[in-house]
Amino acid sequence: MQVTVTAKIKISPDSNQINLIMDTVFAYSRACNFVSEIVFETKNLVQTSLHKIVYKTLKEKYSMRSQMAQYVMKTAIAKYKSTRSNKHKYNLINFKKPEYDLVWNRDYSLVKGVFSVNTLEGRIKVPFEINQMEKYFDGTWKFGTAKLVNKYGKFFLHIPMTKEFDDVKEENIDEIVGIDFGINFIATSYDLKGKTTFFKGRHIKDKRAHYKRVRKSLQQKGTPSARRRLKAIGNRENRWITDVNHQVSKALVTEYSKNTLFVIEDLTGIRNATEKVNKKNKYVYVSWSFYQLRKMIEYKSELNKSMTIAVSPKYTSQECPKCNHINKSNRDKKNHKFLCKKCGYKSNDDRIGAMNLQRKGIEYIFEVTKSV
Ligand SMILES: [Zn+2]
Structure with a gap:
């Protein structure tokens, strides 16, 4: 892989x-x-x-x-x-964006804190910060064609790094973790030891609602300076979402050792999930980029010699994980509670989602290893 x-x-x-x-x-x-x-x-x-x-x-x-x-x-x-x-029509190709693709070792190199790059006047040497990138400099990663990006007056190199990993085999899986996504809790996980972890979404909810209000009033103003601020706020908000998703995915994945199976909902086509939130007796719709969070969990689990599968979200919020009774009214969405109408099992509804996802993961491993 x-x-x-x-x-x-x-x-x-x-x-x-x-x-x-x-x-x-x-x-x-x-x-x-x-x-x-x-x-x-x-x-x-x-x-x-x-x-x-x-x-x-x-x-x-x-x-x-x-x-x-x-x-x-x-x-x-x-x-x-x-x-x-690609059998496209023969058209004039336009290099619209100012871009400069840098091929590793041909146009650029990164050695001991120095980025060396080809320019119109030959090679120049520019200092760079390694920060959290040390692990890619251990000689096992291949540097790809880099893009030089100028953002907010700062310069970045975006470098695709590739590495060959041994495939994780289903029969070696010794931990299965269900992960439920939501707005109330960005993520809720449930593992084989019965441990539940909640990643609180409360502050996220408030901040999203705040951003939304600011955006709305700026949109109504519609002046050039309001539009500029709107764009700046959008950028800031995106950076913040990415940051939170990094933290949550890292915490989730690094809590477990290798050979862990993470099971998430397949929300294909849904890039952002939206939830109606009651704020000071006023409903606002708050969304979150779960697509990005999913992608991060996927690649971080692979780096950790574990794997992630996405399963159908069907009944994950309505089914009782104890007696398998499926009933829409098992779940009280408004109060984030779950109460099984048949056996009386009670819990938080996000935790129920994580438990059901985990069970689907157990079933998956059972099916796959049976046929080997
Ligand atoms: Zn039940």
Whole structure:
């Protein structure tokens, strides 16, 4: 099994380096567009003959050094080849966003706190912060083609890192954890020892409701400055959601050792789950990016030599985990309570969800290992 994660590394160029990097990024995408037009007109996808047509212009008009000129041709040719193999229509390809794809060891390297990158004026060395990325520098991870990202005036490298892991085998699973997602509790887990863990959503609920109110009033204003603030708040809110999802997924996964099966609800198509929340006797709809949380649990469990499966959410909130009696009225959604109409089993409704998911995981392991 191959795991790919994107490492985000902050680099700290000085002002001269910033100018040089930005010049390079813009020159690179302008040069790609120039070559793209030639390829479109001539249908020439052979680099050696294309070289004869474009090289001089790339050098003189776009200030490309010879090596970078070759990469520009390669990039443009590769884009046309991939649209052709995907059977797309033969259209002019436009490199819209200013982008500069950095190939590991060709355009960039990261050694001992120094990011070395190719620019219009040759290699420059920029300090970078390693932060939580140490584990990717142990020699076992492969560095992919990086993207240089300029966000909020800061510079980042987004690097896809890949590593080959041994597959986790179902017959080695020795812990099964059901995880229920919700707004009241962002996540509730239930394991084989009968331990329940709640990840409180109370502060999240309040903060989401607060953001929502602010957004609404800014939308009503509609002035340019209100729109700018709206965008800034949206960005801040997204960063905060990602941060909370990182914390919750990390806490969930690292609580268990390897060979754990995590069982979550398959909410395909639902990127965000919404719940009506009673706040000061006023209902507001609050949503959360459970899709992102799910993706994080999936890759973090793989890194931890465990696995995650998504199962159908059917009846997970209505079925009694003790006697299997299914009844919609078993659950009192408003008060977050569950009471089995048949056997009288009582619990918090999110915990019931986690218990039922865990049982589906036990059934899954039973079925899979039976047929081996
Ligand atoms: Zn029951």
